[in-house]
Amino acid sequence: MRTNYVLIDYENVQPSALSVLEKEHFKVIVFVGANQAKVAFDVAAQLQRLGPSASYVKISGNGPNALDFHIAYYIGHLAATEPDAYFHIISKDTGFDPLITHLKSKKIFACRSKDIGDMPIVKAANSKTLPEKLAVIVTNLKQRGAAKPRTVKTLSSTISSLFQKALAEDELAAILKHMEQQGFVTVTGTKVGYSLPE
Structure with a gap:
């Protein structure tokens, strides 16, 4: 690590x-x-x-x-x-x-x-519920500006790293699915587009 x-x-x-x-x-x-x-x-x-x-x-x-x-x-x-x-x-x-x-x-x-409690790595470690995890992910993606991940694979890897690789595969898949349902991301093939809340 x-x-x-x-x-x-x-x-x-x-x-x-x-x-x-x-x-x-x-x-x-x-x-x-x-x-x-x-x-x-x-x-x-x-x-x-x-x-x-x-x-x-x-x-x-x-x-x-x-x-x-x-x-x-x-x-x-x-x-x-x-x-x-x-x-x-x-x-x-x-x-x-x-x-x-x-x-x-x-x-x-x-x-x-x-x-210290506002550090992204600490917030990620302390987030337990799906809404808390989504808030951490959205904040991280917004901070990236134009350097957001452009593929599903890279986005998955980014989210996994954000949570210190502690997410199970099915939990990671559920988070990505929920992000799509919320309209935060659109997936076309392997490409990802963003519509993050202000």
Whole structure:
């Protein structure tokens, strides 16, 4: 399974639910501002349980976007050594969005979430009902813009990956059928077209 790096902008977000990252495919890096003297006890305790899968980076220097540039540097460095990794930026700062768009154009997997619970991989793992799973899939497809899967096989593979390959074949087939019935996708032969809700 690919490594999922979770890069937390601690100046902007004091994350909750870090315990969901206690799996071997997650690595957490908390970026702390130069003037931040403390990390909340709950956050420190949860990160300590992650052991070597968690680390801190205290940024050097002040200034607008200083922490953001540190996160961008680390993503570039890590992507060069682990091109298949997925990068989750945890921040409410929409200034990261152009970086995310650029990374995706370079075939680097990345997204920004406002909190740990909003990460697509966490939402997918926590979705139990068909409507919850459909919501996760539709959100993911909308984020892809023009880069949506164009064949049934690729769409099936995309959905399977989104749910960490934990869906049974019959469940995956039922999801695709339901997407067709809801009008989210149209299948012509092996080709897929989209009509996703706004």
